[in-house]
Each structure stands twice: as structure tokens, then as C-alpha cells.
Amino acid sequence: MLSTMQDVPLTVSRILTHGSTVHGESEVITWTGADPHRRTFAEVGRRAAQLAHALAGLGVGEGSPTGTLMWNNAEHLEAYLAIPSMGAVLHTLNLRLPAEQLTWIVNHADDRVLLVNGTLLPLLAPLLPRLPTLEHIVVAGPGDRSVLDGARPEVHDYEELLAGQPERYDWPELDERAAAALCYTSGTTGDPKGVVYSHRSVYLHSLQVNTAEAFALSPRDIALPVVPMFHVNAWGLPHAAFMAGASLLMPDRFLQPAPLAEMIETVRPTIGAAVPTIWQGLLGELDATRRDVACLETVIIGGSACPPVLMRGFEERHGIRVVHAWGMTETSPLGSVAHPPAGATGDEEWAYRTTQGRFPASVEPRLIGPGGETLPWDGESAGELEVRGPWIAGGYYGGADGEVQRPDDKFSPDGWLRTGDVGTITPNGFLTLTDRAKDVIKSGGEWISSVELENHLMAHPGVAEAAVVAVPDDKWGERPLATVVLAEGATAGYEELKAFLGERIARWQLPERWALIPSVPKTSVGKFDKKVLRRQYADGELDVTRFGA
Ligand code: AMP
Numbered sequence: 001m002l003s004t005m006q007d008v009p010l011t012v013s014r015i016l017t018h019g020s021t022v023h024g025e026s027e028v029i030t031w032t033g034a035d036p037h038r039r040t041f042a043e044v045g046r047r048a049a050q051l052a053h054a055l056a057g058l059g060v061g062e063g064s065p066t067g068t069l070m071w072n073n074a075e076h077l078e079a080y081l082a083i084p085s086m087g088a089v090l091h092t093l094n095l096r097l098p099a100e101q102l103t104w105i106v107n108h109a110d111d112r113v114l115l116v117n118g119t120l121l122p123l124l125a126p127l128l129p130r131l132p133t134l135e136h137i138v139v140a141g142p143g144d145r146s147v148l149d150g151a152r153p154e155v156h157d158y159e160e161l162l163a164g165q166p167e168r169y170d171w172p173e174l175d176e177r178a179a180a181a182l183c184y185t186s187g188t189t190g191d192p193k194g195v196v197y198s199h200r201s202v203y204l205h206s207l208q209v210n211t212a213e214a215f216a217l218s219p220r221d222i223a224l225p226v227v228p229m230f231h232v233n234a235w236g237l238p239h240a241a242f243m244a245g246a247s248l249l250m251p252d253r254f255l256q257p258a259p260l261a262e263m264i265e266t267v268r269p270t271i272g273a274a275v276p277t278i279w280q281g282l283l284g285e286l287d288a289t290r291r292d293v294a295c296l297e298t299v300i301i302g303g304s305a306c307p308p309v310l311m312r313g314f315e316e317r318h319g320i321r322v323v324h325a326w327g328m329t330e331t332s333p334l335g336s337v338a339h340p341p342a343g344a345t346g347d348e349e350w351a352y353r354t355t356q357g358r359f360p361a362s363v364e365p366r367l368i369g370p371g372g373e374t375l376p377w378d379g380e381s382a383g384e385l386e387v388r389g390p391w392i393a394g395g396y397y398g399g400a401d402g403e404v405q406r407p408d409d410k411f412s413p414d415g416w417l418r419t420g421d422v423g424t425i426t427p428n429g430f431l432t433l434t435d436r437a438k439d440v441i442k443s444g445g446e447w448i449s450s451v452e453l454e455n456h457l458m459a460h461p462g463v464a465e466a467a468v469v470a471v472p473d474d475k476w477g478e479r480p481l482a483t484v485v486l487a488e489g490a491t492a493g494y495e496e497l498k499a500f501l502g503e504r505i506a507r508w509q510l511p512e513r514w515a516l517i518p519s520v521p522k523t524s525v526g527k528f529d530k531k532v533l534r535r536q537y538a539d540g541e542l543d544v545t546r547f548g549a
Contacts, residue, residue: 010203012180013085013171015243020045023245030073030250031263039074048082050165058113058136062087067111069093069120072229072250075140079115080238084180085171091182092230096524103130105184105192110400118143176200185329186524194397195329201391205332209240213360214337219245226274231525232333235273257285268295275303275526283313296320304527305451308354309459326356330393330417335363336431356431363389379426386416439530441470441480448509456504462492467520467528471537480511515542
């Protein structure tokens with residue numbers, strides 16, 4: 001028997017229409033360096049309609065991938081809502097990728113129209129000769145346009161293009177399974193892989209972001225996505241905020257600790273989201289200077305394991321609660337969120353909050369052991385995490401004429417996503433990741449968690465950052481190399497750090513190889529880039545001190 005329910009497609013245009021009417025007074029506030037620029041959701045709705053008309057005039061139609069090379073700002077939000085709502089596909093480009101990857105991605109996606117911030121034109125201009133598919137460039141915001149003089153694709157000004165366009169658009173009734181957005185993974189090995197989100201997945205994911213299991217946005221909130229809008233849709237915050245009527249504070253290109261602190265003091269967001277390295281910088285700023293950031297109730301940390309010392313630092317010294325979450329480009333990204341279970345207090349509560357958290361009903365996890373067996377949720381059996389659900393990728397974009405790609409190392413034969421993350425799950429569903437499968441240190445027959453060693457090292461007051469990688473070892477196969485960035489003015493030596501570690505981990509796990517480095521290399525989305533460290537070690541570029549375990 002079928003239900004008697006209506007079958008209304010879950011589309012981005014519904015989020016746009018709802019947010020711009022019911023929550024028309026909520027605002028998107030863009031930081032401009034000195035003061036904030038404010039635009040209501042009602043205006044965003046009108047301008048999104050104008051943008052859709054303008055893009056249609058440039059030939060953008062249903063299914064057209066349309067690129068954005070933009071910071072987090074109001075215009076990017078308009079593109080986020082207008083492009084999918086008109087039936088085209090929002091393709092967010094990571095402005096920190098190396099030139100070859102960026103050009104490869106634009107060509108693979110077959111972008112014809114690209115929206116770009118004026119401040120990013122110096123980055124785009126040299127790539128243009130290698131971007132033959134591009135027909136139109138639309139430049140938004142400040143920045144010297146003259147670098148595009150004589151450039152091949154036609155150049156338009158965003159505001160001029162919108163001016164005079166109708167403020168309403170008859171949004172088409174789309175298939176909810178149609179593509180809404182396209183985002184390529186950062187591609188540490190091989191070519192980047194395109195994840196195509198559907199209208200349905202964006203809609204359902206936004207609902208989940210707004211539950212108490214996740215971040216429970218409401219019209220009383222101002223959300224600050226420091227995580228870029230090109231990194232998994234800024235973790236779903238723009239769509240979720242528009243749906244819930246939560247205002248948005250967009251940092252644009254002002255991502256350093258001092259301007260972040262200033263915009264928090266001025267605009268008073270209630271919730272922020274970023275990778276640990278960003279929050280580490282802000283914590284340093286807050287510790288060093290007196291700032292009134294009491295407005296910030298919650299900080300979401302994800303994208304890499306959150307060191308417990310960072311969590312405690314925010315909470316104990318500044319009264320800001322950190323919520324740890326796990327996700328991937330392939331998971332939209334909301335996977336698990338670490339809210340403690342009812343009744344947990346003190347150390348038990350902290351222990352839960354430093355895990356990667358629990359999954360919502362829509363994301364089903366399983367752990368797979370080395371022999372392909374499904375492992376129990378006993379908090380001890382460690383295996384590769386696999387997930388499935390309505391906002392989890394089932395394959396990668398194959399290009400304009402290509403077929404969907406389902407590589408064996410990324411998808412199981414029965415269609416689950418292989419995350420490449422290794423961990424345990426407790427009987428009450430809390431995930432603890434011990435490593436990326438490729439970062440785990442296989443020493444003799446035992447595995448050493450690089451994340452565990454890093455977390456302990458970073459808890460030493462003399463350590464600003466620490467990254468541990470596996471390096472080849474004649475006797476054990478692999479052993480840990482500890483690379484350490486000392487805190488300003490700190491003088492801790494290897495012996496002291498090793499003794500500190502020795503009190504916290506088993507003796508056989510203690511690294512023999514140590515190197516002091518000026519900073520940990522970071523990926524295009526601000527995570528520790530262990531690939532670079534491994535290469536630097538292999539090429540003899542690190543000054544390694546070695547002593548017996
Ligand atoms: P990306 O697709 O760039 O967002 O990277 C996804 C990967 O980031 C995951 O597969 C994890 O390895 C890592 N990651 C994300 N969140 C966390 C977290 N909270 N703890 C540990 N690793 C994480």
C-alpha cells in the first residue's frame with residue numbers, strides 16, 4: 001500500500017523562498033575589514049532572482065555547472081541559492097588549490113560561467129589561457145578589474161548584471177534528485193573527485209543541521225562560517241541558516257585571528273565553525289589580548305581531530321563551548337556530532353565530547369575489519385568506518401559525458417562509502433577515530449595512532465602544534481616521527497617532550513625520531529598535510545634527531 005502523502009520535491013528553491021519571506025528580516029553580514037555590510041534575507045531573495053535572470057541571459061540553463069571562486073560573503077550566498085534554484089549546478093572552487101588542480105577541475109566540470117571576487121582576479125587571470133570552456137566571468141565586490149583587460153572570456157560586473165533585472169523568478173519545479181551543487185575533494189592522491197549533491201540531499205542535510213543533535217540554528221542565532229563556502233558547502237551552514245532564519249556573519253577574506261576577533265566583538269555571532277588550525281589561532285589571540293567574545297556560545301570544530309587541549313582552552317579560559325564533529329566532502333559533510341549523552345558530567349562528559357560523536361538516524365555507520373568482517377560496537381574493535389545514507393555520496397562525477405565513478409577503494413560492493421578513517425564505536429554509538437587509514441603507523445604487528453600522539457604532545461604547554469607521521473624503519477616496518485612546533489618563547493627539549501609522552505602512552509609507542517619545524521604544512525583547507533611531511537623526511541629536508549626508545 002502506498003501512502004496518501006503529497007510528494008513535494010525537496011528543493012533549494014523552497015529554502016530560498018522560505019528564508020527570504022518568513023525570515024526576511026534576518027541578515028547576511030559581510031565583514032569588509034573595517035565595518036560590516038548588512039543585507040536582509042528578503043534582499044538576498046530579490047537579488048537571487050535577479051542573478052538567476054542575469055545568468056539565464058548568459059546561457060546558464062538546467063544542469064549547467066556554474067563556478068564560483070569566492071570568499072564567504074553575501075554575493076556568494078546569493079549564488080548558492082540562485083544557481084541551484086534555477087536548475088543549474090553550483091560548482092564551488094577551492095581558491096587555495098594549486099593552479100594545475102584548479103584548471104583541471106574547471107575543465108572537468110565544464111564550467112561555462114564563473115563568478116569570481118574581484119580580490120581573487122590576480123589568482124584567476126594567469127589560469128585563463130588554460131580554461132577553454134569558460135565563456136563568461138562575472139566579477140563581484142572590490143578588486144582591480146584591469147588584470148582582466150584583453151582577457152578572452154567576456155567579463156561582466158556582478159552589480160551591473162543584476163541592475164534592472166526582475167526581482168522575482170519563476171523557480172522551476174525540479175526533480176529533487178537532480179544535481180544542485182558540485183564540490184571536488186582536495187585530491188591528495190590522484191585527480192580530484194567531484195561529489196554531486198542533490199536538492200534532496202541538501203534539503204535533508206539542512207534539516208539535520210538544525211536539529212538539537214547537530215547545531216540547532218534558530219532566528220536568535222548569528223552563525224559565523226569561517227569554514228570556506230568551497231569546503232563542503234561551508235558544512236551546510238548557509239543553507240541551514242537560511243532555512244532556520246539564523247543570520248550569517250561572513251568573514252570574506254579576513255581570516256586571520258585579529259580580524260576574526262574584531263568581527264566577533266562587533267557583530268556578536270553566537271556560533272562559529274572552522275577547522276582546528278583556525279580556532280587554534282583565535283585562541284592564541286584571545287589569550288593574548290582582552291576581547292569581549294562572550295556572545296560566542298558554541299564553536300564547531302571538525303575537518304581534523306580536535307585536540308582536547310584546544311577544547312578545554314576555549315571553555316575554561318573563555319567560556320566558549322566547543323562541539324566536535326566529523327564529516328567529509330562525500331558526506332555533505334554532516335556525519336557525527338559529539339554531544340554528550342544525558343547525565344554525563346565531569347571527566348565522563350569530557351571523554352564523550354572529545355570523541356567524534358554520534359551519528360544521526362539518517363547516517364548509518366559500520367566498522368570493517370582487515371579481513372572484510374563487520375566489527376562489533378564494543379569501543380575497542382578498530383576498523384575502517386563505512387557509512388550510507390540520503391546525503392552520503394554513492395559515486396563521483398564522471399565529467400560532462402562520463403559515467404559515475406565508483407572506485408573500489410572508495411565504495412564497497414554493496415554501495416557503502418569507504419571513508420578511509422579508522423576507529424572504534426562504543427555500544428551507545430560514539431565514534432572515536434584513531435587515524436586516517438593511510439596515516440596510521442604500523443609498527444611491528446601493532447598500530448600506533450598518530451592522532452593520539454599528537455593530542456598528547458599538543459597538551460604540553462611548550463608545544464604550539466605537533467604532527468606525527470609514519471616513516472620507514474628497518475626493524476619495525478614503520479615508526480613514528482614526531483614533528484613539533486614550539487610555542488612562542490618555549491624551550492622544551494626532546495627529552496622533556498619524550499618524558500611527557502612517556503607518562504601518557506605505552507613505551508613501545510614512543511617516537512625515536514624528532515624534528516623541530518617552524519610550522520606544520522597545511523592543505524588547501526587548513527588541515528595538517530602529512531603527505532608533505534613524509535616527503536620532506538624522505539628527501540632529507542628535516543633536521544631529525546634520533547635517540548633510542
Ligand atoms: P574533507 O573531505 O576534506 O572534508 O576531509 C574529510 C576527512 O577529514 C575525513 O575523512 C577525516 O579523515 C577528516 N576529518 C574530518 N573531521 C574529522 C574529525 N572530527 N576528526 C578526525 N578527522 C576528521
